[in-house]
Amino acid sequence: xxxxxxxxxxxxxxxxxxxxxxxxxxxxxxxxxxxxxxxxxxxxxxxxxxxxxxxxxxxxxxxxxxxxxxxxxxxxxxxxxxxxxxxxxxxxxxxxxxxxxxxxxxxxxxxxxxxxxxxxxxxxxxxxxxxxxxxxxxxxxxxxxxxxxxxxxxxxxxxxxxxxxxxxxxxxxxxxxxxxxxxxxxxxxxxxxxxxxxxxxxxxxxxxxxxxxxxxxxxxxxxxxxxxxxxxxxxxxxxxxxxxxxxxxxxxxxxxxxxxxxxxxxxxxxxxxxxxxxxxxxxxxxxxxxxxxxxxxxxxxxxxxxxxxxxxxxxxxxxxxxxxxxxxxxxxxxxxxxxxxxxxxxxxxxxxxxxxxxxxxxxxxxxxxxxxxxxxxxxxxxxxxxxxxxxxxxxxxxxxxxxxxxxxxxxxxxxxxxxxxxxxxxxxxx
Numbered sequence: 001x002x003x004x005x006x007x008x009x010x011x012x013x014x015x016x017x018x019x020x021x022x023x024x025x026x027x028x029x030x031x032x033x034x035x036x037x038x039x040x041x042x043x044x045x046x047x048x049x050x051x052x053x054x055x056x057x058x059x060x061x062x063x064x065x066x067x068x069x070x071x072x073x074x075x076x077x078x079x080x081x082x083x084x085x086x087x088x089x090x091x092x093x094x095x096x097x098x099x100x101x102x103x104x105x106x107x108x109x110x111x112x113x114x115x116x117x118x119x120x121x122x123x124x125x126x127x128x129x130x131x132x133x134x135x136x137x138x139x140x141x142x143x144x145x146x147x148x149x150x151x152x153x154x155x156x157x158x159x160x161x162x163x164x165x166x167x168x169x170x171x172x173x174x175x176x177x178x179x180x181x182x183x184x185x186x187x188x189x190x191x192x193x194x195x196x197x198x199x200x201x202x203x204x205x206x207x208x209x210x211x212x213x214x215x216x217x218x219x220x221x222x223x224x225x226x227x228x229x230x231x232x233x234x235x236x237x238x239x240x241x242x243x244x245x246x247x248x249x250x251x252x253x254x255x256x257x258x259x260x261x262x263x264x265x266x267x268x269x270x271x272x273x274x275x276x277x278x279x280x281x282x283x284x285x286x287x288x289x290x291x292x293x294x295x296x297x298x299x300x301x302x303x304x305x306x307x308x309x310x311x312x313x314x315x316x317x318x319x320x321x322x323x324x325x326x327x328x329x330x331x332x333x334x335x336x337x338x339x340x341x342x343x344x345x346x347x348x349x350x351x352x353x354x355x356x357x358x359x360x361x362x363x364x365x366x367x368x369x370x371x372x373x374x375x376x377x378x379x380x381x382x383x384x385x386x387x388x389x390x391x392x393x394x395x396x397x398x399x400x401x402x403x404x405x406x407x408x409x410x411x412x413x414x415x416x417x418x419x420x421x422x423x424x425x426x427x428x429x430x
Contacts, residue, residue, distance in 0.1 A: 001409055001410055002409075002410060002411060002412060003383070003407050003408065003409055003410075003411070004407065004408045004411040004422060005405060005406075005407050006397055006399075006400035006405060006406050006407070006408065006422075007400065007405050008400055008401075008402060008403050008404065008405055009257075009261060009400045009401050009429045009430070010261070010262075010430050011261045011262035011263040011303075011401075011430050012254070012257045012258055012261050012262075012263050012265055012401070012425075012428045012429055012430065013258075013263030013264060013265070013428060013430060014263075014265060014266075014427065014428035015265070015266045015267075015268065015428075016251075016254050016265060016266070016267045016268070016424055016428065017246070017267075017268050017269055018246025018247050018248075018250055018251055018267055018268065018269035018270060019043075019045050019046070019047070019246065019247055019250060019417070019418055020043040020044050020045035020071070020244035020245070020246065020247060020269075021045065021244055021245050021246065021247040021248065021249075021276060022045055022047065022049055022050070022099060022247060022249075022416075022417045023099055023203060023206055023276070024206065024210065024244045024245055024275075024276075025041070025044050025045040025049075025050050025053075025244050026049060026050060026053045026097070026099040026100055026103070027099070027103070027177070027181070027206070027207065027210045028041055028044075028210060028239075028242055028244060029041065029044075029050070029053050029054065029057065029073070029075065030053065030057075030103050030104070030107060030181065031181065031210060031211070031214040031236050031239075032075035032077055032214070032238065032239065032242070033057050033060070033062040033064075033075055033077060033078060034077065034078060034079075034080070034081070034107065034185070034236050035077035035078075035079065035214050035215070035235070035236035035237055035238045035239070036077055036079030036235050036236065036237055036238060037077050037079070037237060037238025037240075038074060038075065038076050038077065038238055039074075039075045039077060039214075039238045039239045039240065039241075039242055040072065040073070040074045040075075040240070040241050040242065041072065041073045041074075041075065041242050041244060042071065042072050042241065042242070042243050042244065043071055043243055043244045043245075043246070043269070044070065044071050044072065044073050044244055045244065045247065045417065046069070046070035046071060046419065047415060047416055047417045047418065047419060048095055048097070048415050048416045048417075049095065049096075049097035049099055049100060049416055049417065052093070052094045052095045052097045052100045052119075053094075053097065053099075053100040053104075054066070054073075055092075055093075056092045056094065056100060056104060057075075059084075059090055059092060060082045060084060060090070060092075061078070061082070061083075061084060061087075062075065062076070062077075062078060063075075063076040064076065077236070077238050079235060080111070080235070081107070081110035081111030081112075081157070081159075081185055082107065082108060082110070082111040082112075082113060082157070083111045083112045083113060083157075084111075084112070084113035084115075084157075085112045085113055087113070088114070089113075089114040089115065089116065090113065090114070090115050090116070091115075091116045091118060092104065092115060092116070092117050092118070093118050093119060094117060094118070094119045094123065095119050095120050095123070096119060096120045096122050096123050096126075096346055096388070096416070097119070097416075098123075098126060098172070098174050098345075099174065101117060101119060101123060101126075101128070101151060102128065102131055102172075102174040102175060102177065102178040103174075103177065103178045103181055103182075104117065105117060105128065105131060105132070105135070105142070105153060105155065105178060106131065106135060106160075106178040106179055106181065106182040107178075107181065107182050108155045108157055109135050109138075109140040109141075109142065109155060109157060109158065109159075109160055109182065110157065110159060110160055110182055110185050110186070111157045111159070112157045113156075113157045114154070114155070114156050114157070115154070115155045115157070116145070116152060116153070116154055116155075117151055117152060117153045117154075117155065118151065118152040119151060119152070120388075122346065122347065122388065123151050124146060124147065124150050124151055124152065125150065126150070126151070126344055126345075127149055127150060127171055127172070127344055128149065128150060128151055128153070128175075129148070129149025129150070130167060130168035130171060130172075130175045131167070131174075131175040131178055131179065132144075132149070132153070133167075133168075134165050134166065134167040134175070134179055134192075135160070135179070137163065137164075137165050137166065138160040138161050138162060138163060138165055138186060138190070139158060139159065139160055139161040140155070140158065140160060141155065141156040141157075141158050142154070142155050143155075159186075159187060160182060160183075160185070160186040160187070161186060161187050161188055162183065162186035162187060162188035162189055162190035162230075162232045163188060163190065163191075164191050164193070165179065165190060165191065165192045165193070166192075166193050166194075166195050167179060167192055167193070167194060167195065168194075168195045168196055169194040169195065169196050169197065169198035169199060170195075170196035170197055170198070170199060171199070171341060171344060172199065172200070172341055172344060173198065173199055173200035173201070173203045173204055174203075176192070176194065176198065176204055176207075176228075177203065177204065177207040179192060180192070180204075180207055180208070180211065180218060180228060180230070181207065181211065183228075183230040183232070184211070184216045184230055184231065184232065184234035184236070185232075185233075185234060185235070185236075186230075186232045186233075187232055187233065188232045188233075189229070189230065189231055189232045190228075190229070190230045190232060191227065191228070191229050191230075192227065192228040192229075192230070193226070193227050194225065194226045194227070198225050198226070199314055199317075199340075199341050200277075200314065200315065200317055200341065201225050201277070201315060202276065202277015202278070202280070202315050202316070203277065204225060205275065205277060206275055206276060206277070208220060209275045210275075211236075213239050213242065214236040214237060214238070214239050215234075215235075215236055215237035215239075216230075216234055216236060218230050245269060245270055245274055245275065245276060246267070246268065246269020246270045247269075247270075247276075247417065247418070248270050248274060248276040248277075248278035248279045248281070248319070249276075249278045249281075249318040249319050249391070249417075250394075250417065250418050250421075251267040251269075251270055251278075251279075251281070251282075251299060252278065252281045252285075252318075252319040252322040253322055253394045253395070253397065253398065253421070253425070254267055254301075254424075254425075254428070255267060255281070255282060255285055255290070255292075255299060255301040256285060256290075256301075256322050256323075256325070256326045256398055257398055257401055257425070257428075258290070258301040258302055258303065259285050259288070259289075259290030259291075259301050259302070259303060259304060259306065259326065260303070260306070260326060260329045260398060260401040261303065261401035262302075262303040263302070263303070263428075263430065264300060264301065264302035264303075265300065265301055265302075265428060266298050266299070266300040267298060267299050267300075268297060268298045269297065269298075270297070270298070270299060271294060271295050271296045271297040271298050271299060272294045272295070272296060273296050273297070277315055277316060278316050278318060278319045279299065280315060280316050280319075281316055281319035281320075281322065281323070282294070282299050282301070284309065284311060284313070284316070284319075284320075284323055285301065285323070285326070287309050287311070288304070288306045288307060288308070288309050288323075288326065288330055288334075289304035289305045289306045289307050289330075290302070290303070290304040290306065291303070291304050305331075306326065306329050306330035306331065307330055307331050307332055308327065308330045308331060308332030308333050308334040308335075309323075309330075309334055309335075310334070310335040310337070311323075311335070311336060311337070312337050312338045313336050313337070313338065313339055314338040314339060314341075317339050317341055317342060317345075318345075318391060320336050320339055320342075321342075321349060321353060321391050321392075321395050322394075322395055322398070323336060324336055324353050324357065324371060324373055324395070325357070325395045325396060325398045325399065326398065327362075327373035327375065328357070328360065328362055328373070328375045328376075328379060328398075328399065328402075329375065329401070329402070330375065332374075333372055333373065333374040334372070334373045334374075335370060335371070335372045335373075336370060336371050336372075336373075337369065337370040338369055338370070339369055339370065339371070340368065340369035345389070345391075346387070346388065346389040346390070346391070346416070347387035347388065347389045347392070349389065349391070349392075350366055350367075350369075350371060351366065352385075352387045352389065352392055353366075353371060353392075353395075354366035354371060355385075356382070356384050356385060356392065356396060357373055359380070359382035359383075359384065360376070360379050360380050360381075360382045360384075360399055360404075360406070361375075361376030361378065361379055361380040362374060362375055362376055363376070378404075379399060379402045379404040380404065381404055381405050381406065381407070382399075382406065382407070383407040383409055384396040384399075384406060384407065384408050384409060385409050385410075386408065386409055386410050386411075386413050388410065388413050389413060390413050390414045390415070390416040390417050390418065392413075393408050393410070393411055393413050393414050393421075394414060394418065394421055396408060397421075397422070397425060
């Protein structure tokens with residue numbers, strides 16, 4: 001197994017231009033493929049998850065041209081649902097990309113063709129039952145090939161009828177995102193009612209915004225994220241030139257590094273006008289004592305005297321992991337609550353975070369949907385297991401902002417969203 005030893009970093013200083021958002025990249029690629037006309041996507045993320053979506057779209061008959069640096073993609077939209085009847089049954093391998101598996105599952109139900117959706121072993125442990133249940137309410141033909149409620153899946157495209165649909169919002173917002181993106185192309189109008197408390201609402205805001213960018217309006221009834229009404233029989237329209245925002249979750253590591261280690265870091269590509277909810281990570285960091293400066297298209301952080309916080313982070317689950325590691329440098333016990341959906345991400349992140357934080361000496365309480373972190377007097381050198389989870393590797397790189405080195409196992413797992421993360425970190429490390 002490959003390992004990366006990070007020696008102590010005295011401080012960080014500089015500017016980071018963020019890679020494109022994973023969530024926005026894969027949503028934009030799918031809608032551009034379904035839209036009428038040609039869309040040019042710029043600042044597209046070059047990562048494993050995006051490659052899985054691009055490979056799937058190519059198999060589905062979508063023509064696109066990718067630039068040499070893979071950051072610009074010109075997509076010739078179909079102007080209709082996928083129709084691959086002439087190709088026979090297609091197998092689409094989607095790795096561990098939830099942002100490809102869930103939306104494609106819904107979109108493939110709209111058209112004609114037979115598909116097997118498969119992926120890496122961890123994908124077979126990530127639930128999809130709530131989405132499949134809702135799709136079946138709208139007439140979809142979806143079969144589980146292994147375990148009930150989990151991929152791999154077999155889909156027969158029969159079209160979606162729309163109608164009154166109920167969907168569980170308590171496990172993953174990607175289920176709702178997937179249905180929302182397909183609903184405008186159903187034959188009839190759709191009303192989606194959320195069962196339970198919707199998690200990760202800012203990600204639904206991203207979905208509604210990008211649908212609007214491609215010509216479709218959704219009625220988020222009373223703005224409460226509990227009921228959505230969508231007109232059927234619509235066709236997405238190409239967005240022309242579409243700039244993918246920088247990834248706000250990726251910004252969290254550099255902002256936290258500045259808050260912990262001194263110096264200042266300016267991240268560009270996101271700012272106070274960003275559509276991504278994870279920019280609220282900067283608010284959490286500021287609550288801990290960091291100095292934060294906001295611009296329209298940048299956020300700048302510098303060192304502060306960090307103190308523990310007790311915060312519901314359901315709205316920023318990915319970036320909340322960075323707070324858990326920043327807690328190693330804060331005075332007191334930090335408590336992160338309402339993050340049950342950590343357990344159904346790339347790995348069981350509550351278990352993984354608790355296990356690895358203890359390795360460096362922290363006192364940790366792992367609950368059903370929360371974690372408490374009390375820093376040790378002195379951090380210990382440890383080999384950090386990353387569980388094939390990009391965010392585990394990036395989070396724990398922050399341990400090096402102490403006088404203690406840290407070893408990251410399987411550092412290349414960052415290829416899921418940020419292949420050159422460690423090079424970028426080194427470029428601002430002093």
